[in-house]
Amino acid sequence: MKTLDEIGCAVGTDRASNGIHNYLGTYEEFVNPMRRLPIVLLEMGVFQGAGLRMWSEYFTSPDARIVGIDTGRDFPFGQIGMPADGRVTAKQGSQSDGAFLGTLPARFDVVIDDAGHTAAEQMIAFELLWPRVKPWGLYFLEDLHTAWSSDHCNGPCTIMGWLWMLLADMQDHRGAQGMAKRDAGDKWDSIDTVTVRKGMAVFRKQRT
Numbered sequence: 486m487k488t489l490d491e492i493g494c495a496v497g498t499d500r501a502s503n504g505i506h507n508y509l510g511t512y513e514e515f516v517n518p519m520r521r522l523p524i525v526l527l528e529m530g531v532f533q534g535a536g537l538r539m540w541s542e543y544f545t546s547p548d549a550r551i552v553g554i555d556t557g558r559d560f561p562f563g564q565i566g567m568p569a570d571g572r573v574t575a576k577q578g579s580q581s582d583g584a585f586l587g588t589l590p591a592r593f594d595v596v597i598d599d600a601g602h603t604a605a606e607q608m609i610a611f612e613l614l615w616p617r618v619k620p621w622g623l624y625f626l627e628d629l630h631t632a633w634s635s636d637h638c639n640g641p642c643t644i645m646g647w648l649w650m651l652l653a654d655m656q657d658h659r660g661a662q663g664m665a666k667r668d669a670g671d672k673w674d675s676i677d678t679v680t681v682r683k684g685m686a687v688f689r690k691q692r693t
Contacts, residue, residue: 486520487542488509489509489512489513489516489543492543493535493539497535500536506684508684508685511680511685511687515680515687515689516623519594519595520543520544521546522546523548523549524550524595525550526552526594526596527552527554527589527593527595527596527614528540528552528554529553529555529596529597529599529600529610530554530600530601530602531553531555532555532599534553536597537553537573537575538573541570541572541573547570547572550590551572551573552573552575552576552589552590554576554579554580555575555600556577556578556579579600579601579606580600580601580609581605581609581610581613583613586614592617592618593614593618593622594618594619594622595622595623596614596625597625598610598625602628604643604644607626607644607647608644615673615675615688618690619690620690620691621677621689621690622689623687623688623689624688625686626685626686626688627685629648648681655674675690675691676688676691677690677691
Protein backbone atom coordinates (compact mmCIF):
# COMPACT_ATOMS: atom_id res chain seq x y z
CA MET A 486 0.00 0.00 0.00
CA LYS A 487 1.13 3.54 -0.64
CA THR A 488 2.33 5.63 2.27
CA LEU A 489 0.42 8.74 3.18
CA ASP A 490 3.27 10.87 1.84
CA GLU A 491 3.23 9.03 -1.49
CA ILE A 492 -0.47 9.71 -1.80
CA GLY A 493 -0.02 13.31 -0.68
CA CYS A 494 2.71 13.96 -3.23
CA ALA A 495 0.49 12.56 -5.97
CA VAL A 496 -2.57 14.66 -5.11
CA GLY A 497 -0.55 17.83 -4.56
CA THR A 498 -1.19 18.69 -0.92
CA ASP A 499 1.25 21.17 0.61
CA ARG A 500 1.55 18.86 3.63
CA ALA A 501 3.59 16.36 1.59
CA SER A 502 7.38 16.12 1.44
CA ASN A 503 7.35 17.83 -1.95
CA GLY A 504 5.26 20.69 -0.53
CA ILE A 505 6.11 23.47 1.89
CA HIS A 506 5.23 21.77 5.19
CA ASN A 507 6.24 18.08 5.16
CA TYR A 508 3.70 17.10 7.84
CA LEU A 509 2.61 13.73 6.50
CA GLY A 510 5.26 11.65 8.28
CA THR A 511 3.82 12.90 11.57
CA TYR A 512 0.27 12.27 10.42
CA GLU A 513 1.02 8.69 9.36
CA GLU A 514 2.75 7.95 12.66
CA PHE A 515 -0.52 8.68 14.45
CA VAL A 516 -3.26 7.62 12.02
CA ASN A 517 -1.78 4.46 10.50
CA PRO A 518 -3.43 2.17 13.10
CA MET A 519 -6.79 3.58 11.95
CA ARG A 520 -6.18 3.06 8.24
CA ARG A 521 -8.65 0.19 7.77
CA LEU A 522 -11.16 1.31 10.41
CA PRO A 523 -14.54 3.03 9.83
CA ILE A 524 -13.32 6.34 11.18
CA VAL A 525 -15.00 9.74 11.06
CA LEU A 526 -12.53 12.46 10.07
CA LEU A 527 -13.08 16.22 9.99
CA GLU A 528 -10.75 18.45 8.00
CA MET A 529 -11.20 22.18 8.59
CA GLY A 530 -9.76 24.28 5.79
CA VAL A 531 -9.86 22.14 2.65
CA PHE A 532 -8.38 24.73 0.25
CA GLN A 533 -8.75 23.08 -3.19
CA GLY A 534 -9.65 19.61 -1.97
CA ALA A 535 -6.29 17.82 -2.19
CA GLY A 536 -6.46 16.77 1.46
CA LEU A 537 -9.93 15.27 1.07
CA ARG A 538 -8.79 13.20 -1.90
CA MET A 539 -5.71 12.10 0.05
CA TRP A 540 -7.69 10.97 3.10
CA SER A 541 -10.19 9.17 0.90
CA GLU A 542 -7.44 7.10 -0.69
CA TYR A 543 -5.55 6.50 2.55
CA PHE A 544 -8.46 5.33 4.72
CA THR A 545 -9.74 2.20 3.06
CA SER A 546 -12.83 1.17 5.05
CA PRO A 547 -16.01 1.50 2.96
CA ASP A 548 -17.66 2.87 6.09
CA ALA A 549 -15.11 5.61 6.74
CA ARG A 550 -16.57 9.09 6.63
CA ILE A 551 -14.50 12.12 5.64
CA VAL A 552 -15.97 15.60 6.15
CA GLY A 553 -14.36 18.82 4.97
CA ILE A 554 -15.38 22.36 5.82
CA ASP A 555 -14.24 25.73 4.53
CA THR A 556 -15.55 29.27 4.46
CA GLY A 557 -15.57 29.10 0.67
CA ARG A 558 -12.98 31.81 0.19
CA ASP A 559 -10.57 29.22 -1.21
CA PHE A 560 -12.69 26.14 -1.86
CA PRO A 561 -14.78 26.11 -5.07
CA PHE A 562 -17.78 24.17 -3.75
CA GLY A 563 -19.35 21.98 -6.42
CA GLN A 564 -16.51 22.59 -8.87
CA ILE A 565 -13.92 20.12 -7.72
CA GLY A 566 -13.87 16.38 -8.29
CA MET A 567 -14.55 14.34 -5.17
CA PRO A 568 -14.22 10.57 -4.91
CA ALA A 569 -17.33 8.89 -6.24
CA ASP A 570 -17.78 6.41 -3.40
CA GLY A 571 -19.90 8.75 -1.29
CA ARG A 572 -17.60 8.70 1.73
CA VAL A 573 -16.46 12.34 1.32
CA THR A 574 -18.60 15.39 1.89
CA ALA A 575 -17.73 19.09 1.96
CA LYS A 576 -19.73 21.85 3.61
CA GLN A 577 -19.37 25.61 3.58
CA GLY A 578 -19.03 27.21 7.00
CA SER A 579 -16.68 28.54 9.64
CA GLN A 580 -14.69 26.64 12.26
CA SER A 581 -15.73 29.23 14.86
CA ASP A 582 -19.47 29.00 14.16
CA GLY A 583 -20.93 26.76 16.85
CA ALA A 584 -24.31 26.47 15.14
CA PHE A 585 -22.68 25.35 11.90
CA LEU A 586 -20.41 22.85 13.66
CA GLY A 587 -23.56 21.42 15.23
CA THR A 588 -24.68 20.28 11.76
CA LEU A 589 -21.64 18.00 11.46
CA PRO A 590 -21.33 14.44 12.81
CA ALA A 591 -21.64 14.22 16.57
CA ARG A 592 -18.34 12.40 17.15
CA PHE A 593 -14.95 12.28 15.44
CA ASP A 594 -11.95 9.97 15.48
CA VAL A 595 -9.72 12.60 13.86
CA VAL A 596 -10.05 16.39 13.69
CA ILE A 597 -7.65 18.49 11.62
CA ASP A 598 -7.45 22.29 11.97
CA ASP A 599 -5.89 23.76 8.85
CA ALA A 600 -8.44 26.54 8.56
CA GLY A 601 -8.30 30.21 9.50
CA HIS A 602 -4.94 30.11 11.32
CA THR A 603 -5.91 32.91 13.68
CA ALA A 604 -5.47 32.25 17.39
CA ALA A 605 -9.08 33.16 18.11
CA GLU A 606 -10.46 30.74 15.52
CA GLN A 607 -8.14 27.94 16.58
CA MET A 608 -9.05 28.28 20.25
CA ILE A 609 -12.80 28.50 19.62
CA ALA A 610 -12.73 25.46 17.35
CA PHE A 611 -10.83 23.42 19.93
CA GLU A 612 -13.23 24.45 22.70
CA LEU A 613 -16.19 23.38 20.56
CA LEU A 614 -14.80 20.21 19.00
CA TRP A 615 -12.51 18.61 21.59
CA PRO A 616 -15.51 17.33 23.60
CA ARG A 617 -16.69 15.59 20.40
CA VAL A 618 -13.41 13.71 19.84
CA LYS A 619 -13.82 10.03 20.70
CA PRO A 620 -11.71 8.36 23.40
CA TRP A 621 -8.17 7.79 22.06
CA GLY A 622 -9.03 10.08 19.15
CA LEU A 623 -6.74 12.70 17.65
CA TYR A 624 -6.83 16.46 17.10
CA PHE A 625 -4.20 17.97 14.78
CA LEU A 626 -3.49 21.70 14.99
CA GLU A 627 -1.45 22.83 12.01
CA ASP A 628 0.73 25.81 11.15
CA LEU A 629 1.78 26.95 14.61
CA HIS A 630 4.31 29.25 12.98
CA THR A 631 1.48 31.66 12.18
CA ALA A 632 1.47 32.60 15.88
CA TRP A 633 4.21 35.10 15.00
CA SER A 634 2.28 36.66 12.12
CA SER A 635 0.55 39.98 12.80
CA ASP A 636 -2.18 38.84 10.41
CA HIS A 637 -3.01 35.81 12.55
CA CYS A 638 -2.33 36.79 16.17
CA ASN A 639 -5.66 38.54 16.63
CA GLY A 640 -6.00 38.78 20.39
CA PRO A 641 -4.19 39.03 23.72
CA CYS A 642 -3.38 35.31 23.75
CA THR A 643 -1.19 33.71 21.11
CA ILE A 644 -1.78 30.10 20.18
CA MET A 645 1.52 29.17 21.84
CA GLY A 646 0.46 30.80 25.12
CA TRP A 647 -2.83 28.93 24.88
CA LEU A 648 -0.97 25.65 24.37
CA TRP A 649 0.99 26.28 27.55
CA MET A 650 -2.27 26.83 29.43
CA LEU A 651 -3.58 23.48 28.17
CA LEU A 652 -0.37 21.73 29.20
CA ALA A 653 -0.67 23.16 32.70
CA ASP A 654 -4.32 22.25 33.04
CA MET A 655 -3.90 18.65 31.87
CA GLN A 656 -1.47 18.13 34.77
CA ASP A 657 -4.39 18.41 37.23
CA HIS A 658 -2.90 21.54 38.78
CA ARG A 659 -6.16 22.50 40.48
CA GLY A 660 -6.42 19.25 42.42
CA ALA A 661 -4.79 18.32 45.71
CA GLN A 662 -1.25 19.66 45.59
CA GLY A 663 1.25 17.10 44.41
CA MET A 664 -1.34 14.31 44.08
CA ALA A 665 -1.73 14.35 40.26
CA LYS A 666 -5.37 13.40 40.60
CA ARG A 667 -8.22 14.62 38.45
CA ASP A 668 -10.24 17.50 39.74
CA ALA A 669 -13.52 18.88 38.46
CA GLY A 670 -11.86 22.24 37.90
CA ASP A 671 -9.36 20.82 35.40
CA LYS A 672 -11.00 21.62 32.10
CA TRP A 673 -8.57 19.72 29.91
CA ASP A 674 -7.84 16.64 31.98
CA SER A 675 -9.21 14.46 29.16
CA ILE A 676 -6.04 15.20 27.16
CA ASP A 677 -3.75 12.18 27.31
CA THR A 678 -0.76 13.49 25.35
CA VAL A 679 0.31 16.56 23.41
CA THR A 680 3.01 16.08 20.80
CA VAL A 681 4.55 19.26 19.39
CA ARG A 682 6.46 19.02 16.13
CA LYS A 683 7.76 21.62 13.72
CA GLY A 684 4.67 23.58 12.72
CA MET A 685 2.03 21.46 14.42
CA ALA A 686 0.65 20.00 17.64
CA VAL A 687 -1.13 16.66 18.02
CA PHE A 688 -3.54 16.04 20.88
CA ARG A 689 -4.63 12.53 21.86
CA LYS A 690 -7.65 12.00 24.06
CA GLN A 691 -7.58 9.64 27.00
CA ARG A 692 -8.97 6.15 26.44
CA THR A 693 -11.88 6.70 28.84
